[in-house]
Amino acid sequence: MRQRVREVPCGHKPPGSPDLFHRTVLNEPVLVYRTSSGGLAALADRCCHRLAPLSRGRLEGDCVRCGYHGLKFDPSGACVEVPGMTTVPPKARVRSYPVVEKNKWVFIWMGDTERADEALLPDNFSCDHPEWQYKPGYLHYPTPYLLICDNLLDFSHLSYVHAGTLGGSTRIAEVAPTVKPLANGVNVSRRIDNVPPPAYYDFRGFDTPADRWIDYDFVLPGTLLMGSGSKPTGDVHLDRAILFHSCQTLTPETHDSTHYFFQESHRSTDGNADLKETIFANLLAAFHEDLETITAQHENIKRHPDAPMLPLAMDSALVQFRRILARRVAEEAEICSQPT
Amino acid sequence: MRQRVREVPCGHKPPGSPDLFHRTVLNEPVLVYRTSSGGLAALADRCCHRLAPLSRGRLEGDCVRCGYHGLKFDPSGACVEVPGMTTVPPKARVRSYPVVEKNKWVFIWMGDTERADEALLPDNFSCDHPEWQYKPGYLHYPTPYLLICDNLLDFSHLSYVHAGTLGGSTRIAEVAPTVKPLANGVNVSRRIDNVPPPAYYDFRGFDTPADRWIDYDFVLPGTLLMGSGSKPTGDVHLDRAILFHSCQTLTPETHDSTHYFFQESHRSTDGNADLKETIFANLLAAFHEDLETITAQHENIKRHPDAPMLPLAMDSALVQFRRILARRVAEEAEICSQPT
Amino acid sequence: MRQRVREVPCGHKPPGSPDLFHRTVLNEPVLVYRTSSGGLAALADRCCHRLAPLSRGRLEGDCVRCGYHGLKFDPSGACVEVPGMTTVPPKARVRSYPVVEKNKWVFIWMGDTERADEALLPDNFSCDHPEWQYKPGYLHYPTPYLLICDNLLDFSHLSYVHAGTLGGSTRIAEVAPTVKPLANGVNVSRRIDNVPPPAYYDFRGFDTPADRWIDYDFVLPGTLLMGSGSKPTGDVHLDRAILFHSCQTLTPETHDSTHYFFQESHRSTDGNADLKETIFANLLAAFHEDLETITAQHENIKRHPDAPMLPLAMDSALVQFRRILARRVAEEAEICSQPT
Known part of the structure; x- marks a missing residue:
């Protein structure tokens, strides 16, 4: 089986304007950009002529024209017109990337074109299902993406980073998660019973302690797919349970900056019309707590890049994930050095 | 014949205040700074003592006194007073540069003093002539100066970068320019007949298509001297012609930043008193289009410095100029390694 | 006698809130942070687990808990709790630093703990004495600390940098100081008689020329302890004399930034209740003149790090100090390579 680590999302969808x-x-x-058929095109944003960004040009039908000297490229990246020349040199082209839309998210394949494989994309069903509602989110991180993977692979931080938002109890950190290997990552689950409901669940108005559960796959290159929820302690019928489905994925922008895309869906039958906004606002506030924490951590690391970390019990999942990633990178380097 | 590439302008004139x-x-x-006789002095702006900028000091007659410890320098760069010492050490001096004013522009010679030669300065006559009016402009570029030379050596970009300002027609890019070698650079001319007049000419109120012409020398180290104009198509008498004379010159500030000085003069008989301001404002708006384009291009180049450019027909003049520049730099390196 | 150069102040006192x-x-x-007994604790601000800053956590009694995953450290730097673990790994600790408060200033010892020696701290008595009043100040410098040492070791700059504030006469630069070696630095004194009183003394309303004196030790690693004053020229009884006692000390933040702590005390019997604020405001304005000058000097140095400085008579004290510092750094390197 061939494996790839380069399946990375590049945004929920291109904005309608600018095109x-x-x-x-x-x-x-x-x-x-979106073509007239409703499909997507993804091109290197660097004209082959003088390297200006094509995104500063303009869309002409399904083609893009560079805003500097007017070269025109089709969705395959081939140059189809050079102002002042009757024939286009064969070398005049920019790289095009496989790009697909799945469950309202756009994914781009940055590796060898022939190795692109849609089967590797996450199943983010709740963005595309009448029984679920969501509002998509984005954060830009001035840190390497692995520090954010670390964060998502150890939810003990909910007790501390998110004490006043998603956490609400030190029990989350005290309960050991179950970590299981996957072909492509790890599965992490944690059950926390009989704890004060966190501020994040205020909309439900729990008046008793709550039982909480978290169950997610964290898969290469850096995607979390999670079902989570809570119910009043002792409520066996789940009548008042809260159910979430979340996809969160990390796309390296550069060596030390990252795009963070996320959504946390809730059941359409839950709450009134404002609930989607309430959940989003609360989640975003909590994710800013992560952003501030990880950015401060990264500042320390930048100052002393050789300072060692100390592995502890809570790091089980992230240590496994970093090991899987290293192995996959090595495998891919070998695959890419062979003919396809 | 000795040639030099280091004749660079350093500003229209020093401001009267601060001195x-x-x-x-x-x-x-x-x-x-300006001396009492009305002449100019140009010194290294770095005191020989503790390296503070002399420009933070004060003018005393024709001398400048450092604002840190009070060393005083005359216009030749010699230190003439050290507070607390009765004699001045012979080593106490800063470098002085030849500096002249020509046609209201100030030029400084950064190379070997004895090789300075005023005959190399551009003939920017229209800044100093009763039949012409102008308003001088300045832009700071966060890019290497060669990218701006490239821009000025290929006016096909008027059709795209300046579609709504100086361009107004794709014909400019479609018409091949004539490029002729000069001892010190290249001459570029282009004639575009029977095109819609660009927004830049709105002040003239053309109600017919126009014929346009552009004719400029682009000479070392990076100066454009241009006559350009336009007339209603078919107007053989030039009664309603627009005539411009422009000088634009690039002075590297650092390896990746540039001073851009420019002026575009029009005939004094043209238009009313406001026309000078109108032309300047329109030109400045157009030059910001270049600034944004070249800055974006430079961002791409910084990210991938090894990405190759693809030479096309429209690059004829800029390829020639870069070749002349490389040859001149090599010649100068040889000259400077010999006794003068 | 063992000598150390690493005794550096880190602030007047930790703010009460945040803790x-x-x-x-x-x-x-x-x-x-301050412990419940009123003492001080100083720890590496970098959790041993994932390197997050502990200062973003919270104080729990005399311990600090990391805000990322909840590790808890006592004032010695030992980790005393890891959420989810029943025993704490012995390696779980952060470095603690000796820290003391003396004359209301807080000093931290960044070198080998066993070499810390309070006897090395400056005697800044006037911050802790009923006959003196002061207001403490702080400036952040974007420059290496040695450039500020240079500034403080040559008061001839008062005539130029501070012409309108502390200086008021070129005589300060013209009078040679007396420079005497100390075990740990240099002593600099200067007497300037019969000069116009500077603006800094306006509060006293001198109506005659003044005699001024300056006498300070400048000691490793970068601390000035100064008595200075002024009296009306010819006033033998010192009835109207102004007396100051100042401590100014430089703590490198990084290789090219510095913390500058200072205070200039005056006699409690001097002036009314507002005088402390007046003196502080005038001193701060003058110290901004230094900040601007040294920052501009540093910009020049960064651009051309190899540009040589030219030693002059006025540099006597700073040349001696730089020599003492270099010798002490070499001695310390030797001491630190030996068993203690």
Whole structure:
């Protein structure tokens, strides 16, 4: 089985206006736009002529014209017109990338084109299902993406970073999670019974302690797919349970900056019309707590890059994930050195 | 014939107040000030004692006194007073640079003093002539100066970068320019007939298509001297013609930043008193389009310095100019290694 | 006698709220907090687990709990609790630093703990004496600390940098100081008679010329302890004399930034209740003149790090101090390579 680590999302969808959407992914400038058929095109955002970003140009039908000297490229990246020349030199082209939309998210494949494989994409069903509602979110991190993977692989931080938002109890950190290996990552689950409900659940108005559960896959290259929820302690019928489904995924922008895409869906039958906004606002506030914490951690690391970390019991999942990632990177380097 | 590439302008003129004008040129801090005779002095803006900028000191007659410990320098750069010492050490001096004013522009010679040659300065006559009016402009570029030379050597970009200002037609890019070699650079001319007049000419109120012409020398180290104009198509008498004379010159500030000085003069008989301001405002808006484009191009180049450019027909003049520049730099390196 | 250069102050006192005070000292992140007994604790501000700053956590009794995953440390730096673990791994600790309060200033010892020696601290008595009043000050410098030492070791700059504030006469630069070696630095004194009183003394309303005197030790690693004053020229009884006692000390933050702590005390019998504020405001304005000058000097040095300085007579004290510092650094390197 061939494995790849380069399946990375590049945004929920390109904005309608301007038509040309720029995003730097894996240190490469990328242009994404929608074609007249409703499909997507993704091109290197760097004209082959004088290297200006194509995203500063304009869409002409399904083609993009560079805003500097007017070269025109089709969705395959081929240059189809050079002003002042009757024929286009064969070398005049920019790289195009496989790009697909799945469950309302846009994914781009930055590796060898022929190795792109949609089967590797996460099943983020709740963004595309009438029984679920969600509002998508984005944060830009000035840190390497692995520090954010670490964060998502150890939910003990909910007790401390998110004490006043998602956490609400030191019991989350005290309960050991179950960590199981996956072909492509790890599965982490944790059950915390009989704890004060966190502020995040205020909309439900629990008046008793709550039981909470968290169950997620964290898979290469850096995607969390999670079912989580809570119910009043002792409520066996789940009548008042809260259920969430979340996808959170990390796309390296550069070596030390990251795009963080996330959504946490709730059941459509839950709450009134404002609930989606309430959940989103509370989640975003909590994710800013992570952003501040990880940014401060990264500042310390930048100052002393050789300062060692101390592995502890709570690091089980993240240590496993970093090991899987290292192995996959080595495998891929070997695969890519062979003919396809 | 000895040739030099280091004749660089350093500003239109030092401001009257403060008396001491600082500008970084070729990565060197430079102080320029006006002496009591109306002449100019240009000194290294770095005291020989503890390296403080002299421009933070004060003018005393024709001398400048350092604002840190009070050393006083005459216009030749010689230290003439050290507080607390009765004699001045012979080593106490800062470098002085040849500096002249020509056609209201100030030029400084950063190379070997004995090789300075006023004959190399551009003939920017229209800044100093009763039949012409102008308003001088300045832009700071966060890019290497060669990227701006490239821009000025290929006016096909008018059709795209300046579609709504100086351009107004794709014909400019479609018409091949004539490029002729000069001893010191290249001459570029282009004639575009029967096109919609660009927004830049709105003040003239053309009600027919226009014929346009552009004719400029682009000479070392990076100066454009241009006559350009337009007339209603078919107007053989030039009664309603617009005539411009422009000088635009690039002075490297550092390896990746540039001073851009420019002026575009029009005939004094043209238009009313406000026209000078109208032309300047329109030109400045257009030059910001270049600034944004070239800055974006430079961002792409910084991210991937090894990404190759693809030479096309439109690059003829800029390829020639870069070749002339490389040859001149090599010649100068040889000349400078010999006794003068 | 063992000598050390690492005794550096880290602030007047940790702020009461927030309880956890962060400061970077010698490129190390440091957390300082007050314990319940009124003492001080200073810890590396970097959790041993995942390197997050402890100062973003919270105080629990005399311990600090990390805000990321909840590790708890006592004032000795030992980890006393890891959430989810019943025993704490012995390696779980952060470095603690000796820290003391003397004359209302807080000093931290960044070197080998066993070499810490309170006897090395400056005698800044006037911050802790009923006959003296003061207001403490702090400035952040974006420059290496040695450039500020240079400034403080040559008061000839008062005539130029501070012409309108502390100086008021070129005589200060013209009078040679007396420079005497100390075990730990240099003593500099200067007497300037019969000069116009500077603006700094306006509060006293001198109506005659004044005699001024300055006498300070400048000791390793970078502390000035100064008595200074002035009296009307010819006033033999000192009835109207102004007396100051000042401590100014420099703590490197990083290789090119510095914490500058200072205070200038005056006699409690001097002036009314507002005088303390007046003196502080005038001193701060003058110290901003230094900050601007040295920052501009540093910009020049950064651009051309190899540009040589030219030693002059006025540099006597700073040349001696730099020599003493270099010798002490070499001695310390030898001491630290031996068993204690």
